[in-house]
Amino acid sequence: MAGSLALSIERRFTGGPGVVADFTVPLDAGSIVVLFGPSGSGKTTVLRAIAGLDRPDRGVIRFGSETWVDTSAGTFLAPQARCVGCVFQETALFPHLTVRGNVEYGVRDRDRAARTARADDVLALVELTGQAGSFPRELSGGQGQRTALARALAPHPRLLLLDEPFTGLDSPVRLRMRRLLRTLVREFGIAAILVTHDRNEAIALGDQMIVIAGGRVRQVGAVLDVLRRPADVDVAHSVGVDAVIPARIERRHGGLVDLRVGEVMLRAVDTDFDGGPRDIVACIRAEDVTLERAVVVNVSARNHLPGRVVGVEAEGPLDRVTLDCGFPLVALVTRQAREELGLREGGEVVAAVKATAIHLVPRA
Amino acid sequence: MDWTAIWVSVRLSLATMAVLVVVGVPIAYWVAFSRWRWKFLVEAIVALPLVLPPTVLGFYVLMAIGPRSPAGRLYEAVAGSGLPFTFAGLLVASVLYSLPFAVQPFSAGFAAVDARLLEASWMLGISRLETFRRIVLPLSVRGLVTGMVLSFAHTLGEFGVVLMVGGNRPGVTRTVSVSIYDHVQALDYASAGQTSLLLLGVSFVILAVTYALQKTVWAAWPSHGR
Amino acid sequence: MKPRIQQLAAGVALTAAGLLAACAESTAPGEPAGPSATLSVAAASDLRYALDDVVTAFHTEHPDIEVAVSYGSSGSFYAQLLNGAPFDLFLSADVEYARRVADQGAGLRDSLFTYAEGRLAIWVASSSALDIDGRGLEALTDAAVTRVAIANPEHAPYGRAAEAALRAAGVYDTVRPKLVLGENVSQALQFVESGAAQVGLVALSLALAPAAAAGRHVLVARDMHPPIEQGGVIMTRASHAGDARSFRLFMLSDQGRSVLERHGFTVPR
Numbered sequence: 001m002a003g004s005l006a007l008s009i010e011r012r013f014t015g016g017p018g019v020v021a022d023f024t025v026p027l028d029a030g031s032i033v034v035l036f037g038p039s040g041s042g043k044t045t046v047l048r049a050i051a052g053l054d055r056p057d058r059g060v061i062r063f064g065s066e067t068w069v070d071t072s073a074g075t076f077l078a079p080q081a082r083c084v085g086c087v088f089q090e091t092a093l094f095p096h097l098t099v100r101g102n103v104e105y106g107v108r109d110r111d112r113a114a115r116t117a118r119a120d121d122v123l124a125l126v127e128l129t130g131q132a133g134s135f136p137r138e139l140s141g142g143q144g145q146r147t148a149l150a151r152a153l154a155p156h157p158r159l160l161l162l163d164e165p166f167t168g169l170d171s172p173v174r175l176r177m178r179r180l181l182r183t184l185v186r187e188f189g190i191a192a193i194l195v196t197h198d199r200n201e202a203i204a205l206g207d208q209m210i211v212i213a214g215g216r217v218r219q220v221g222a223v224l225d226v227l228r229r230p231a232d233v234d235v236a237h238s239v240g241v242d243a244v245i246p247a248r249i250e251r252r253h254g255g256l257v258d259l260r261v262g263e264v265m266l267r268a269v270d271t272d273f274d275g276g277p278r279d280i281v282a283c284i285r286a287e288d289v290t291l292e293r294a295v296v297v298n299v300s301a302r303n304h305l306p307g308r309v310v311g312v313e314a315e316g317p318l319d320r321v322t323l324d325c326g327f328p329l330v331a332l333v334t335r336q337a338r339e340e341l342g343l344r345e346g347g348e349v350v351a352a353v354k355a356t357a358i359h360l361v362p363r364a
Numbered sequence: 365m366d367w368t369a370i371w372v373s374v375r376l377s378l379a380t381m382a383v384l385v386v387v388g389v390p391i392a393y394w395v396a397f398s399r400w401r402w403k404f405l406v407e408a409i410v411a412l413p414l415v416l417p418p419t420v421l422g423f424y425v426l427m428a429i430g431p432r433s434p435a436g437r438l439y440e441a442v443a444g445s446g447l448p449f450t451f452a453g454l455l456v457a458s459v460l461y462s463l464p465f466a467v468q469p470f471s472a473g474f475a476a477v478d479a480r481l482l483e484a485s486w487m488l489g490i491s492r493l494e495t496f497r498r499i500v501l502p503l504s505v506r507g508l509v510t511g512m513v514l515s516f517a518h519t520l521g522e523f524g525v526v527l528m529v530g531g532n533r534p535g536v537t538r539t540v541s542v543s544i545y546d547h548v549q550a551l552d553y554a555s556a557g558q559t560s561l562l563l564l565g566v567s568f569v570i571l572a573v574t575y576a577l578q579k580t581v582w583a584a585w586p587s588h589g590r
Numbered sequence: 591m592k593p594r595i596q597q598l599a600a601g602v603a604l605t606a607a608g609l610l611a612a613c614a615e616s617t618a619p620g621e622p623a624g625p626s627a628t629l630s631v632a633a634a635s636d637l638r639y640a641l642d643d644v645v646t647a648f649h650t651e652h653p654d655i656e657v658a659v660s661y662g663s664s665g666s667f668y669a670q671l672l673n674g675a676p677f678d679l680f681l682s683a684d685v686e687y688a689r690r691v692a693d694q695g696a697g698l699r700d701s702l703f704t705y706a707e708g709r710l711a712i713w714v715a716s717s718s719a720l721d722i723d724g725r726g727l728e729a730l731t732d733a734a735v736t737r738v739a740i741a742n743p744e745h746a747p748y749g750r751a752a753e754a755a756l757r758a759a760g761v762y763d764t765v766r767p768k769l770v771l772g773e774n775v776s777q778a779l780q781f782v783e784s785g786a787a788q789v790g791l792v793a794l795s796l797a798l799a800p801a802a803a804a805g806r807h808v809l810v811a812r813d814m815h816p817p818i819e820q821g822g823v824i825m826t827r828a829s830h831a832g833d834a835r836s837f838r839l840f841m842l843s844d845q846g847r848s849v850l851e852r853h854g855f856t857v858p859r
Contacts, residue, residue: 051487052486053483053486053487078486079483079486079487080486080487080489080490080491081489083489084487085487085488086483086484086487088480088483088484090480092478092480092481092483092484093484094481094484094485094499095503096502096503105485105488105490105498106488106489106490108489151484151488152487152488155488155489426784426786427784430784430785430786431785431786432784432785445736446736446737446786448737448781448784448786449737449770449781449786449787527773527777531737531739531770531771531772531781531786531787532742532770532771532772532773533769533770533771545773546742546744546745547744548665548666548669549663549664549665549666549742549744549745549773550665550744550745551665551668551690551745
């Protein structure tokens with residue numbers, strides 16, 4: 001697989017600021033790059049430019065050593081020639097073809113039997129063998145998206161692009177689809193670029209993350225890096241999470257889970273991921289972290305984490321206090337509270353987090 | 365009952381319909397998918413026969429295929445005889461006369477196909493032309509059928525153009541509409557009435573059957589993506 | 591205004607304009623035009639050039655009478671007149687139509703008159719090399735002549751005459767496959783004039799008209815076909831019966847006749 005995607009484009013829209021995007025991102029086999037941002041931020045524009053469905057007004061797009069777009073040289077490689085698979089939110093399955101017909105559509109083997117065999121292989125991977133003869137209108141939402149995935153992958157593309165493919169699906173279906181995507185991407189040994197505005201999806205699926213807001217790229221990097229160290233306030237707000245902690249589920253009991261983060265143990269409410277992964281990401285909002293002088297007993301918060309103050313930042317009437325409790329944690333407190341606690345850099349403090357405030361996201 | 369004239373009309377309508385499929389589909393494709401800023405001019409030209417008096421159209425066609433025009437002379441050189449007053453000449457005029465009745469439903473049908481389906485096809489490596497054949501055409505059957513039926517029915521009722529271009533040759537260019545008119549002019553209202561009634565009945569049946577079919581058979585083929 | 595109201599206003603304005611236009615006096619073909627003190631005449635279209643001159647001469651004689659002529663096909667006028675089209679006078683190229691109108695009671699029987707006899711002519715474009723002067727109708731059998739235009743014999747008197755003349759000349763069978771029929775004798779001329787037909791049998795009055803200037807003609811002998819009687823009738827429900835009678839008299843007078851003769855008609859003495 002090609003090493004990376006380098007993109008530097010500009011697309012103007014009448015009556016708006018347009019999109020100016022510039023990033024380079026590695027495309028390792030089996031990895032997923034998330035294009036993340038709020039609705040209308042320009043993510044779909046960038047994805048469509050990568051796909052070749054839209055032409056940027058100005059710029060360059062390079063896939064490995066291939067130049068797909070170079071407006072100054074007049075180069076534009078048609079989408080048909082880029083060998084890229086695409087999955088849309090609305091599946092866009094061909095209504096007059098069966099599931100098998102849809103999956104076979106892009107397969108170019110001369111031999112009819114070979115085409116069918118390839119399609120059936122992919123159908124087996126997405127567990128739709130029984131549905132091969134059905135028409136798209138007979139499928140459920142999840143089945144439709146699985147067909148769309150199979151169709152996009154059957155021709156063995158070099159890259160997979162997905163535009164909010166799971167947004168319309170029910171929550172349990174969404175979780176299964178995320179796992180399926182990861183399986184497929186590894187199986188086919190390609191990279192995928194996924195557009196989403198759902199933070200959980202970004203956390204669950206992303207290896208690399210590109211944050212787009214207001215038509216501009218704000219940050220590029222490994223997902224956890226971006227979430228922990230947002231480049232600016234806008235990114236922080238769109239990303240919306242202050243503490244993102246990779247953890248392992250050590251024990252499940254009575255509706256609660258014990259999480260291990262390095263040396264520290266956290267207790268959180270169990271969310272039912274149908275008995276699934278051990279590796280999860282724990283997300284804690286700064287608003288949900290209280291600070292105290294010393295460990296107080298007989299209080300409802302289960303997690304009392306002693307730590308050291310790393311930094312204090314004013315944010316309007318509040319202060320954002322960054323801590324090190326064995327892992328980075330952020331608390332949002334009133335200025336008055338900070339003063340009362342005498343918090344300053346280097347000081348010792350105990351952070352308290354309710355078990356209900358720790359949001360668990362399974363890593364797919 | 366002038367069966368010869370009826371047969372001429374039926375043959376003319378079928379031939380016009382067939383030619384319009386061959387000629388109309390590429391034009392409709394262009395109209396549906398082109399983004400040329402002056403496209404509206406072409407659309408207006410295609411729609412002209414809708415508003416032009418048929419006699420005007422017939423007049424210009426006669427000039428255009430007559431022995432004084434390059435097209436007419438070319439035809440005569442190749443075919444050995446002139447184009448006016450022949451079935452072929454009438455066919456040319458009918459194709460022009462019924463053009464919008466084919467092109468407009470065709471292109472409406474093409475344009476109604478969800479653009480996302482086209483994009484999905486391109487992403488799967490299929491060229492625009494092949495996408496047209498494998499996705500657009502099958503999903504716009506309704507538009508195609510409508511255009512074909514309308515151009516057939518419209519040609520069946522053609523009069524003014526035939527009057528200008530046909531020369532009223534029995535068995536060749538004497539269509540049923542001209543035959544009816546001649547009977548009226550000769551004050552033979554009985555014959556005119558008979559033939560008119562038959563034409564009315566046939567046209568009604570064709571249209572009714574087509575619209576009925578559109579509801580049932582083609583409902584199994586929705587023209588929009590899921 | 592909000593867009594919705596704008597659309598509604600535009601719709602109302604358009605409809606009102608349409609209704610007003612419909613209610614206004616319309617000048618449809620076959621309907622008399624002009625102020626009501628006008629004599630309205632329905633005339634066969636092949637009378638156009640001749641009748642225009644007759645009307646001019648008539649108006650000089652009777653400056654107080656305005657004449658408005660509507661040209662159309664005799665067959666269409668027949669149907670319209672029977673259904674009460676408000677004409678005062680009907681002039682046909684074939685007296686048969688006028689007679690039928692009288693038979694149906696729509697025309698005054700005692701006003702039925704033949705105003706002229708038409709003559710048939712062979713007409714070719716000036717560029718044609720066909721020797722119609724020397725060979726007459728026989729020239730139509732030439733291989734170079736692929737199309738011969740005549741008026742439709744089914745309802746046009748000149749068509750019937752053409753057919754009869756061809757039979758009389760003994761060339762009908764040869765010429766028949768080459769025939770193309772015009773809806774009226776003017777269209778037959780137009781077929782030849784456009785070059786689509788090489789020769790045509792048309793009314794002499796047309797062959798002499800300015801429209802036929804780019805051609806030459808030869809008269810067909812009178813005995814080759816039944817006489818082409820051109821006649822007319824005054825309508826029973828004419829609102830200007832008096833003026834109609836004056837016009838009828840004028841057409842039958844020496845003055846009227848000389849105008850008609852100038853246009854290639856033969857007038858009964």
